[in-house]
Amino acid sequence: SMAFAEGLPPLAQQDTYKVGFAQMESNNPWRIAESKSFVDTAESCGWELISTDAAGSAAKQVADVESMIAQGIDVLFLPPREEKPLIPAVKRAQAAGIPTFLVDRSVDPAAAVAGVDFVAFLGSDFIKQGQQVAEWTIANFQGEKGVIVELEGTTGSSPANDRRTGFDDAIAADPRFEIVASQTGDFARDMGRQVMETLLQAHPNVNIVYAHNDEMAIGAIKALELAGRKPGEDVLVVSIDGTRDALQAILDGKMGVTVESSPFFGPLACDTMKRYAAGETIEPWVQVSDRIFTIDNAADNIDAAY
Ligand code: GYE
Numbered sequence: 001s002m003a004f005a006e007g008l009p010p011l012a013q014q015d016t017y018k019v020g021f022a023q024m025e026s027n028n029p030w031r032i033a034e035s036k037s038f039v040d041t042a043e044s045c046g047w048e049l050i051s052t053d054a055a056g057s058a059a060k061q062v063a064d065v066e067s068m069i070a071q072g073i074d075v076l077f078l079p080p081r082e083e084k085p086l087i088p089a090v091k092r093a094q095a096a097g098i099p100t101f102l103v104d105r106s107v108d109p110a111a112a113v114a115g116v117d118f119v120a121f122l123g124s125d126f127i128k129q130g131q132q133v134a135e136w137t138i139a140n141f142q143g144e145k146g147v148i149v150e151l152e153g154t155t156g157s158s159p160a161n162d163r164r165t166g167f168d169d170a171i172a173a174d175p176r177f178e179i180v181a182s183q184t185g186d187f188a189r190d191m192g193r194q195v196m197e198t199l200l201q202a203h204p205n206v207n208i209v210y211a212h213n214d215e216m217a218i219g220a221i222k223a224l225e226l227a228g229r230k231p232g233e234d235v236l237v238v239s240i241d242g243t244r245d246a247l248q249a250i251l252d253g254k255m256g257v258t259v260e261s262s263p264f265f266g267p268l269a270c271d272t273m274k275r276y277a278a279g280e281t282i283e284p285w286v287q288v289s290d291r292i293f294t295i296d297n298a299a300d301n302i303d304a305a306y
Helices: 029-045 058-070 086-095 126-140 158-171 189-204 214-226 244-251 266-277 298-304
Strands: 018-023 047-053 075-078 100-103 121-123 146-152 177-184 208-211 236-241 257-260 287-289
Touching: 018 029, 018 058, 029 047, 029 214, 029 266, 047 058, 058 075, 058 086, 075 086, 086 100, 100 266, 121 126, 121 266, 126 158, 126 208, 126 236, 126 257, 146 158, 146 189, 146 214, 158 177, 177 189, 189 214, 208 214, 214 236, 214 244, 236 244, 244 257, 244 298, 266 287
Parallel strands: 018 047, 018 075, 075 100, 100 121, 121 287, 146 177, 146 208, 208 236, 236 257
Antiparallel strands: none
16 A cells, blocks of 8 residues: 555554653743643543653753653654754654654754655744744834844754744845844753843844744843843844743833744644554645734734743
8 A cells, every 4th residue: 555655654543652752851931832732632632642851952852762762652753952963863763663753843854854764844934934034124123224133043953044044044135134143042041141141242233133032032132131221122122932921022012023933733743643644645844834923913812822
């Protein structure tokens, strides 16, 4: 039968499955919402869920996957912290006959291919997210010259790579803007604050901060305020995710936009796994479509935020 592509492990239709979810870290609301989404989906999807937390270490995430393989999971859901170090884990899971779905982040496509080395990537279009932030900034920035500091996500992660490409390429089309510094804040609030403090000293004329996620944006707002700046008045802060704190910052006038990146993967993971077990060919990229949050809709969406 052609039901399962050559090389991809088959998955039987069963009432229950032993499912591994190897989380990378739990240091921000996005990660906690994602983990909760898997826990909340488990019962209705028939999952006996084994979850781990790699605490920010790609090496531990690899070891966590290996331990799940040893425990005989039927299916693996993996958000690879970085694009390259998790590739051996992905290949080992497949070699052990375990259908593997990457969720929320992907791996280096030159080294592991969706539909061949793993079933599919479930997640957002990070390039488009960066483009949308740039387009909103171009349309809404009021000053004459936009001096931009960019706070990047985790080095070597797919969202950091692609959110940078999407934003940088789109903003380069408008000569009003210049990116004067771009540095990693590891997707973390406190590191975002620290990096912003340092970059503010080197570039006191910054008037736009683009953060690759809301946690770093909130950290940057703190740094700006400590330095006597007024985010929302003399500095435009823009980012990605759609957390409760970011929507509140928009309502408080401190942030301009956050492009959504949904963490609620549980139901999509269940649906995709069931389609796969039913013999459907899964598209290599199961795309999540995201909204844009601004002052126009932040109040309507904050209650559902995390
Ligand atoms: O934006 C960030 C998280 O991989 C899409 O990772 C995810 C990103 C999300 O730490 O907040």
